[in-house]
Amino acid sequence: MGEMHDAWFFVGIFIFIFLIWVSTGGPLHPIAFTGPALSQPQELGGGNYLSLPRAPFTIGGPTVSLPGSTNGNPNTYTLSNSSNNTSGTQTPPPLYGIYFGTPSPYINMISLNKYVSNASSSDEYLTLSVQRNASGPVTITHWTLESEATYKSEIIPQGTTVPTSGVVNATEDIVLNPGDRAIINTRPSPVGASFRENKCTGYFAATQKFVPALPLSCPSASDELENYYGRPYIHDPRCIDYVKTIGRCQTPRLQSADLTDTCESFLVDQLNYNGCVSTHRYDADFNGTTWHIYLGRVDNDGDTKPLWRSNHEVVRLIDDRGKTVAQFTY
Secondary structure (H helix, E strand, C coil), rough: HHHHHHHHHHHHHHHHHHHHHHHCCCCHHHHHHHHCCCCCHCCCCCCCCCCCCCCCCCCCCCCCCCCCCCCCCCEEEEEECCCCCCCECCCCEEECCEECCECCCCCCCCEEECEECCCCCCCCCEEEEEEECCCEEEEEHHHHECCCCCCCEEEEEEEEEECCCCCCCCCCCCCEECCCCCECCCCCCCCCCEEECCCCHHHHHCCCCCCCCCCCCCCCCCHHHHHHCCCCCCHHHHHHHCCCCCCCCCCCCCCCCCHHHHHHHHHHHHHCHHHHHHHHHHCCCCCEEEEEEEEEEEEEEEEEECCCCCCCCEEECCCCCCCCCEEEEE
């Protein structure tokens, strides 16, 4: 009997607790929907906590300018981080699976044209340009032009800034100023050296073939006669009439001309490359902005050996420290 009494006592206690729970809201009480929670680190009073790494920029943040875009340099691209407004030159992406290589410090200063003119022929050439906003002159002698397709390569040689016709010219490193360009030919030089265009180099075209053709920018024969004849040229009307028949940058042919000795001496001395240089070398507009560089690739028979394939080619320009300045494919 005592055991039954104890059992009913415990049942009564549970019923009492149940009634209190129901009276305070039972299963609808807000605490029924809560569970165990971990306070934020700042609420726990400090300490070390595990956090996942975070990307340095948001999705869509970087602006990527690929080769050939409007950033003005076909050989580089820039990553711009909108969160901290920083940018930097990065290695350009591969061209047809060909890795660009270690970028040169000159990567933003030098550009190559996008093709090799007359590739695989004796007249092949390409053009290298220095940006007008470059920080200063660039010495390109000892840089290398390389075919990534065939692994052929040639080193850019020295040249003669102002050559003299008819002699072996001394050479020096080729230096390009901002805004200058260099036309680089595979063949040997028609005048024996690489050279810079000047006010008088058009005379070279009278006796030699140049690819591309040299500009005929020499002073006119009539202007030379008027300014440098040596005495009032108006007293030699026959010389005046003859000079008017001479084209720009042409050396006169005197065999059939009935001219005075003074006129003939003037024409022989003045209207040729060396005479022009002697007169105009210190003119403010004497120097041009284009170099003609010749790699001099010839075989045993003296014929030009092409450096580039006619297609499926990757052209690379490498500086004197073995770093890539520019490259393009065609």
